[in-house]
Amino acid sequence: MPSSPRTIRTRALVSMTAMVTLLAVAGCDDDGGNEQGRASSEPSAAAPAAPSASGLPGSLTGQKLSWSSCPAPTAMQGTGEKPGSEWECATLKAPLDYAKPRGETIDLAMIRAKATRPDKRIGSLVFNFGGPGGSGVSSLPGFAAAYDTLRSRYDLVSFDPRGVGESAGVKCQSDEEIDASDAVDSTPDDDAEVKTAMADAKAFIKGCEKRSGKVLAHVDTVSAARDMDLMRQVLGDDKLSYFGISYGTELGGVYAHLYPKKVGRAVLDAVVDPTEDPEQGSYGQAKGFQLALDNYLKDCAKKGTACPTGTDPAAGADRIVAFLKKLDKKPLSTESGRKLTQDGALGGIAAALYDKESWKYLTLGLQEAMQLEEGNMLLAMADSMSGRDENGHYSNINAANAAINCVDDRQRYTVTDVKAQLPRFRKASPVFGEYLAWGMLGCTGWPVDGTTDTPDVSAEGAAPILVVGNTGDPATPYEGARKMVQELGRGVGVEVTYKGQGHGAYNSGNACMTKTVNAYLLDGKVPASGTTCR
Numbered sequence: 001m002p003s004s005p006r007t008i009r010t011r012a013l014v015s016m017t018a019m020v021t022l023l024a025v026a027g028c029d030d031d032g033g034n035e036q037g038r039a040s041s042e043p044s045a046a047a048p049a050a051p052s053a054s055g056l057p058g059s060l061t062g063q064k065l066s067w068s069s070c071p072a073p074t075a076m077q078g079t080g081e082k083p084g085s086e087w088e089c090a091t092l093k094a095p096l097d098y099a100k101p102r103g104e105t106i107d108l109a110m111i112r113a114k115a116t117r118p119d120k121r122i123g124s125l126v127f128n129f130g131g132p133g134g135s136g137v138s139s140l141p142g143f144a145a146a147y148d149t150l151r152s153r154y155d156l157v158s159f160d161p162r163g164v165g166e167s168a169g170v171k172c173q174s175d176e177e178i179d180a181s182d183a184v185d186s187t188p189d190d191d192a193e194v195k196t197a198m199a200d201a202k203a204f205i206k207g208c209e210k211r212s213g214k215v216l217a218h219v220d221t222v223s224a225a226r227d228m229d230l231m232r233q234v235l236g237d238d239k240l241s242y243f244g245i246s247y248g249t250e251l252g253g254v255y256a257h258l259y260p261k262k263v264g265r266a267v268l269d270a271v272v273d274p275t276e277d278p279e280q281g282s283y284g285q286a287k288g289f290q291l292a293l294d295n296y297l298k299d300c301a302k303k304g305t306a307c308p309t310g311t312d313p314a315a316g317a318d319r320i321v322a323f324l325k326k327l328d329k330k331p332l333s334t335e336s337g338r339k340l341t342q343d344g345a346l347g348g349i350a351a352a353l354y355d356k357e358s359w360k361y362l363t364l365g366l367q368e369a370m371q372l373e374e375g376n377m378l379l380a381m382a383d384s385m386s387g388r389d390e391n392g393h394y395s396n397i398n399a400a401n402a403a404i405n406c407v408d409d410r411q412r413y414t415v416t417d418v419k420a421q422l423p424r425f426r427k428a429s430p431v432f433g434e435y436l437a438w439g440m441l442g443c444t445g446w447p448v449d450g451t452t453d454t455p456d457v458s459a460e461g462a463a464p465i466l467v468v469g470n471t472g473d474p475a476t477p478y479e480g481a482r483k484m485v486q487e488l489g490r491g492v493g494v495e496v497t498y499k500g501q502g503h504g505a506y507n508s509g510n511a512c513m514t515k516t517v518n519a520y521l522l523d524g525k526v527p528a529s530g531t532t533c534r
Contacts, residue, residue, distance in 0.1 A: 130246030133400035135165035163219030239264030253457030273480030290429035292474035332375035340375025348378030
């Protein structure tokens with residue numbers, strides 16, 4: 001989704017994590033707070049030792065992880081089923097503030113499944129599924145089938161990054177407060193609605209300070225990259241093998257910049273453009289989601305009368321705009337008693353654009369909403385993006401997303417800035433433009449200053465890194481892959497293109513893409529830069 005359902009608060013590149021929930025909550029066949037980290041599985045620290053080459057004390061770099069059976073994901077992680085017996089969980093201790101490596105520590109929640117061919121084992125393959133704000137502990141088991149071949153030679157490992165889930169997870173509001181905010185319009189139409197939205201944003205920020213003030217300055221991407229290098233050392237790997245998706249590509253790029261000689265085999269899929277500031281990123285997403293929606297409308301139009309938006313794609317886009325304007329005045333009822341608002345419908349539509357396989361659910365959701373005037377399915381898909389489960393509990397994906405973005409990004413925009421950009425954003429996307437333009441206010445009034453204009457991902461001397469772009473990606477437009485290759489530096493980034501639809505490429509099921517990435521990760525075969533899969 002372009003951002004959270006309350007984009008006035010967050011500028012987000014939301015993770016593929018949401019798609020796990022989407023497919024679960026859709027449940028359709030083809031027919032039709034522990035804020036300071038995990039309390040369990042504490043690692044036993046090694047005996048006090050001299051600082052390591054990384055500058056961290058040996059008590060951290062030499063800690064032994066105590067792996068044990070995983071519990072079910074917590075509400076902060078997004079809830080769900082307890083993972084199977086092949087999964088183990090542990091807690092890694094890391095400095096709260098890397099400027100004070102011997103100071104206070106936080107607990108980072110980790111999960112792994114050991115390699116199925118230990119005699120052929122390469123090492124650990126660490127995953128980040130994006131967000132920022134997605135829980136790797138809850139996500140990896142859900143995606144694991146797609147990486148089964150890689151598991152033959154790697155331990156599959158993921159984690160909740162700092163500020164996320166059970167790794168000192170940022171919390172800002174209660175479930176009830178988040179539900180209440182759903183009534184606030186994220187695309188205000190007049191000064192009164194702007195005032196209401198800004199008041200809601202101020203209350204959100206106040207809640208973040210009250211509940212999580214101690215960690216807000218320390219959930220930045222650079223610190224998360226340093227966590228990954230500590231993780232590498234504790235896991236016993238000489239170099240980091242890494243698979244980053246969406247925001248995970250930015251995290252991987254920052255790691256490569258900090259530790260170029262420690263980069264092993266790394267894949268960056270669904271690439272965030274490291275050269276764009278928040279305004280440029282939001283504008284690019286407006287175009288990206290509109291492109292994905294237009295592609296859906298063309299596909300839907302081929303189905304004739306079964307398509308709720310009609311047989312003319314251009315007219316179909318106009319129908320969706322009219323439908324959303326109608327919802328702005330009169331939300332739809334649902335079986336739960338909650339209302340499908342304009343924001344909720346936008347969230348539901350965007351959720352389905354992350355994966356071409358979900359287009360059929362978008363068709364069903366639009367049929368229900370536009371023809372029957374019931375909002376059940378679109379609301380369920382919107383909930384998947386905001387981390388709300390069927391019991392009304394929210395994960396901390398939106399709170400973490402705001403906290404990480406706002407400590408990373410130096411820019412702070414004003415209402416005047418947004419109003420000046422609205423015509424350009426509307427032109428880029430009649431459906432998503434306003435939503436993403438107002439989302440630029442996500443860090444306005446944040447209590448912690450941002451650190452950079454754009455992330456530094458230059459990585460001279462690093463081993464070759466696969467940089468995978470999808471021409472139809474809505475959330476991380478294709479152009480970002482080429483920019484990442486350029487920024488990583490000559491001889492580092494290897495560009496691979498997938499001509500397809502959806503967010504990301506490896507999990508698309510495309511045989512060429514699977515073969516290319518697997519050959520690189522398993523056998524070290526670096527493809528020619530410019531390789532294209534269709």
